[in-house]
Amino acid sequence: MIHNPDRSGWFGASDTNFVIAKNRNTKSWQNWWLEKLDLHKNEFSSKAMAAGSAWEHKILDAVDPAIRKDHQITIEKYRLRVNYDGDKDGVIYEVKTYDFNKGFKYADKTKDLKRLRNDPYWRQSQVEMYAMKTTKLYIVAYGLIPEEYDNYFLPVDDKRIKFYRVEYDKQWIQNKYLPNLKDLCRALRKGRFPT
Numbered sequence: 001m002i003h004n005p006d007r008s009g010w011f012g013a014s015d016t017n018f019v020i021a022k023n024r025n026t027k028s029w030q031n032w033w034l035e036k037l038d039l040h041k042n043e044f045s046s047k048a049m050a051a052g053s054a055w056e057h058k059i060l061d062a063v064d065p066a067i068r069k070d071h072q073i074t075i076e077k078y079r080l081r082v083n084y085d086g087d088k089d090g091v092i093y094e095v096k097t098y099d100f101n102k103g104f105k106y107a108d109k110t111k112d113l114k115r116l117r118n119d120p121y122w123r124q125s126q127v128e129m130y131a132m133k134t135t136k137l138y139i140v141a142y143g144l145i146p147e148e149y150d151n152y153f154l155p156v157d158d159k160r161i162k163f164y165r166v167e168y169d170k171q172w173i174q175n176k177y178l179p180n181l182k183d184l185c186r187a188l189r190k191g192r193f194p195t
Contacts, residue, residue: 008038009188010074010081011181013127017091017120020180024194037189047149052097055150059095059142060086064154067093078178079185085140092128092137096121100143100160101169108164117172126173127165135168 011019018032034040060067067086082180086093098104107119116122125137141162148154187194 007035010079013124014125020176041052050074050083051144051149055097056085056095058156060093062158078181082128090134090136093140094125095140097142097144100145102143106164126169129168130173137166171180
């Protein structure tokens with residue numbers, strides 16, 4: 001829950017889908033790139049996003065109050081700035097809130113590696129592990145019930161906290177993510193659209 005709205009000049013772990021996108025001609029990709037060049041501001045917000053941010057620390061405290069919150073790692077040469085929800089003893093805790101009535105959508109149960117590699121949570125997790133140089137990450141999923149979207153002072157229900165271990169995929173980082181990141185980093189430093 002690091003509150004710096006300026007996302008220009010740096011790539012974050014949550015940008016991973018854009019970093020590896022094959023089609024850079026979509027409006028959403030171009031708006032994202034303009035934001036990186038500091039020529040466009042994305043001011044989109046929703047009730048679900050606000051609730052997720054509000055509940056993040058409370059959920060981590062329910063897991064373990066000793067978890068460090070809002071840590072950031074930067075890798076200047078790649079213009080990579082990764083914000084962590086929580087970490088402790090080399091283990092990353094990435095909080096994801098969702099509508100309890102709709103269920104949590106993550107491809108962790110699939111045996112199909114291609115499908116798993118297309119999951120945005122999996123991709124974000126890979127970049128977080130890469131930057132921290134660890135292979136231990138848990139997605140901490142918490143299903144919000146309707147009243148929790150309006151009242152952030154309710155207690156966390158421990159029974160709704162679910163953990164999903166994400167395995168590190170060095171091959172995907174080396175062969176897919178980093179080549180794209182390097183290309184975009186060069187374009188960002190020159191202040192232009194990538195070719």
